[in-house]
Amino acid sequence: MIRLEEARLATLKDVAALAGVSVKTVSNVVNGYAFVKPENRRRVEEALTATGYRPNIGARNLRRGRTGFVALVLPELVVPYFAELAGLVLGAAQEQEWNVLIEQTLGTREGERDTLASLGPHMIDGAIVSPEALEARDFGELAPGIPVVMLGEHSVDLPLDHVGIDNVEAARVAVAHLIGLGRTRIAAIGAHPHRGTAAQRLEGYRKALTEAGLPVRDDLVATALNYHRRDGADAMARLLAGDEPPDAVFCFNDLLAVGAVRAAAERGVRVPADVAVVGFDNTEEGTYSLPSLTTVAPDKAAIARAAVDLLRRRVDDPERPPEHVRTPFSLEIRESTRGGA
Amino acid sequence: MIRLEEARLATLKDVAALAGVSVKTVSNVVNGYAFVKPENRRRVEEALTATGYRPNIGARNLRRGRTGFVALVLPELVVPYFAELAGLVLGAAQEQEWNVLIEQTLGTREGERDTLASLGPHMIDGAIVSPEALEARDFGELAPGIPVVMLGEHSVDLPLDHVGIDNVEAARVAVAHLIGLGRTRIAAIGAHPHRGTAAQRLEGYRKALTEAGLPVRDDLVATALNYHRRDGADAMARLLAGDEPPDAVFCFNDLLAVGAVRAAAERGVRVPADVAVVGFDNTEEGTYSLPSLTTVAPDKAAIARAAVDLLRRRVDDPERPPEHVRTPFSLEIRESTRGGA
DNA sequence: CGACTGCTTTACAACGTTGTACCAACGATG
DNA sequence: CATCGTTGGTACAACGTTGTAAAGCAGTCG
Known part of the structure; x- marks a missing residue:
């Protein structure tokens, strides 16, 4: 029953060699490019499953300039409201094929600033931030131009997307x-x-x-x-x-x-x-x-959904005017x- | 007060050009390599701050073969025990310069399998898994050789590191x-x-x-x-x-x-x-x-710490025999x- | 004075992916 | 038959980083 796993994960190159086509053709198949001869497509797909190929997200993102990660910045997970919200954001982000990086600030300005600073600009496509003590100038720490959606009210009056109840x-x-x-x-x-x-x-x-x-x-x-x-x-x-x-x-x-x-x-x-x-x-x-x-x-589910939607639209079009979404409550x-x- | 942010983030190349040295020398300074002439080091450091350089984690990890991410796989964040534990793991991981990707399985076997499968092998250096319904064969979904630490008891008897109370x-x-x-x-x-x-x-x-x-x-x-x-x-x-x-x-x-x-x-x-x-x-x-x-x-803090420590050691030496850590309780x-x- | 040693720096390749440019067939058109 | 557009495929470069090898430059030793 002992099965030796190949030490290295299969890359496009390996798949290409096995299928007898070029690396790019395999890439094209993987990305659903239309114009691939049926015969070749079949061969590639076979090789794909044979090797158990999984794309290297890091390399792909390096090339594409996107990371596939979003940060969820919140005070503390032990506060049930944030735990529940985090769970819902995780779910909503999954639908956008986003991975969520949860960062705890512990509610202090220091923590919030450190977190923003440590989130390498290359690490995330955007952030959903639930600020507690944040002030306007702290946003300078965020990499220039990182898309941000704010949760809850914030006293700082920044031109940012925002979701919250009245x-x-x-x-x-x-x-x-x-x-x-x-x-x-x-x-x-x-x-x-x-x-x-x-x-x-x-x-x-x-x-x-x-x-x-x-x-x-x-x-x-x-x-x-x-x-x-x-x-x-x-x-x-x-x-x-x-x-x-x-x-x-x-x-x-x-x-x-x-x-x-x-x-x-x-x-x-x-x-x-x-x-x-x-x-x-x-x-x-x-x-x-x-x-x-x-x-x-x-309506926590509505907040999570709205935040992720807003972030998606902001990422796709950084120039759109900031939007404020009011979610319902009872x-x-x-x-x-x-x-x- | 309007400040135009440079559209592109500074890269090693930009810093090198500004400091008048090679890219590699800048890289050496960034990584704390000892043998750099003080004069050059100074120039590079100036250029570093002048450009506001932040390393591109993705590229670095592509090169190093590590991602800097670990996954924390647990049933649900709304369960306070897991929320508290997640908070502690986040803290412990930060000390290891690891970013934590939290994945919810919702406690179902399906969820746990999907999660393991979706965690691209390239995405994480390792995983801390708190299984509920997982069975031995599900681990085939995990990329071959991904370091895993299990939390709590598990009926599956796998040669994996493990942390839990009696x-x-x-x-x-x-x-x-x-x-x-x-x-x-x-x-x-x-x-x-x-x-x-x-x-x-x-x-x-x-x-x-x-x-x-x-x-x-x-x-x-x-x-x-x-x-x-x-x-x-x-x-x-x-x-x-x-x-x-x-x-x-x-x-x-x-x-x-x-x-x-x-x-x-x-x-x-x-x-x-x-x-x-x-x-x-x-x-x-x-x-x-x-x-x-x-x-x-x-002792949740002890569990979190032990799990992260164990994962670190496993990542550094994949060959070491699995270890079982018993944490105290009262x-x-x-x-x-x-x-x- | 030549060879060795240790420090300092650099050019180059490579990680795995995808965009661009280009080439080669093919059938249809003029 | 020359030309064209479409389809299918490839080679190459590039994303930003770091390891390797090697080279330049001192100083020191035999």
Whole structure:
């Protein structure tokens, strides 16, 4: 049963020798060029399967000037939203015959800059970037002219393609839902000095309160420097320790919400009876948590698809004007804002 | 402020022309060759920064016969264990100057085979594979001689490098913990016909019961064809509907455990009072869930590091005998098996 | 002073692929 | 019969890089 594999992989040259034609003819067959004599085509195809030929992508790309790789630059895979999104982007990219290089920036400006710098310009055809702390000048690090699609909101106002939901409106809807439940001391968790999405969600939060004639109280806006469960728990603990603790909390992502729920439970504060909680991202974790999470649900599949489509079009035509795609979202109402346990 | 970027990226030739030396001398400087006259080195370095030269990875790899890419083949990024692991592998690979190509197989044999086949042999230096349904013959799809490191247990007995914890022992420890709480009707969730790890964890489960003189009852072993939250919930529902419902459950991963806890809660069954629950993987989700999850905690960082190290050594010396690395684990005891709510 | 040694640099080929230019048949057209 | 367009095929160069071999130039030794 021991089978000696040929040490070297077959190249066009090997196939050509076996089929008795020129290298270029084999290349033509491989690339589906029309004008090849049927007889020769057959011979080449036989030789192709006989040798188990696989094209050398590197060499092909060197010649063609394309790499077949795109980078997906995101903060952290351990954040379920990004893990889910990455999975969907992987799928969408596969349809474009693109391989995806996932790069983690860890959410810091340093990390984002290093990543952009390290992505050799020759390495990728383009990049899908989900920035957290990126600023305009950081884009100088990207190789000149690399096609980029941005995900989520970004404060930097660059002429780049962009995909995202209407964060202001989504936040407004979420908070309006809480107001509709009769809650009046509604807190927000997730304010952040440098994050574009944070600013927008905060704006939506304020808008909803104002529209309902409720005061916007600074002591009910909790900052979170990261968006992990721990940060949500810490923020909730601070809010609950205040003089007038909130009766509802709008968290800027599901992880913060999970942490907030946990912190509440640890203090004997019931969700939703004492505090209603809304999250953001509709990660699967929130549908099984106790209580399950009411959350803003962006259409992640649509985001992934749109991002890859946009990148494809940008790569094919670098001169086209930048496009902004708004993807839909919905509000998933679950136990954390409902009567149920 | 408009800056025209040069259309073409600088190549060694451009740098050489600017510095007034040969292409090879520039290459030597770039690669840190020792014997370059200081004067020339200085000139080259100036030209290097002046042109903003970045090596063309594709061309370099074509020449060197290495690609600088490794594939990480895993079932699904939405499974937190794999997301966490992927993040760690990304970090470890970065230290080896490797770029990581993440491929999702979706846990099916088809997916795993397609993935292996699509990874052009020229595309990667090696692969780290976390198989779920893979069988021995599928490895024929991998290009002959591609270095592979396997993660987790695999039933296929191939001469491959391998990293994983002692699943039998880990499962035994987990179940022994439940027995130590005085539980006697201990169920298992996660049996699977084709999964190597499932078989091993089941063996550990049986071993612990037998050692304690408890009967192994087939009606307390629940199959899960996937390891998602939904599968855990379904399995738990089936168990609770039985004649003698369990007073403890050992789940083969944390997602199953989360689903099981949810299903119990929906039926008014208290965790841990009525049913104690143990998970596996120590995902962060389990530390914030209500109740928090007692779980087997593999050292994921150690796994990632070992996998990358092993792959590096295999790439450097394809002839070395396969190595099996056992990474440590611990049992994290939390609320789901403790007195607390 | 010739030969050897060690440093420094260069020209050239090669990795595997594809675009360009060109050549050779062939049948159809003038 | 000369010409032309179509079809089928090939040789060569080039993408950007690095290994090899070899050459130039010191200085040193016998």
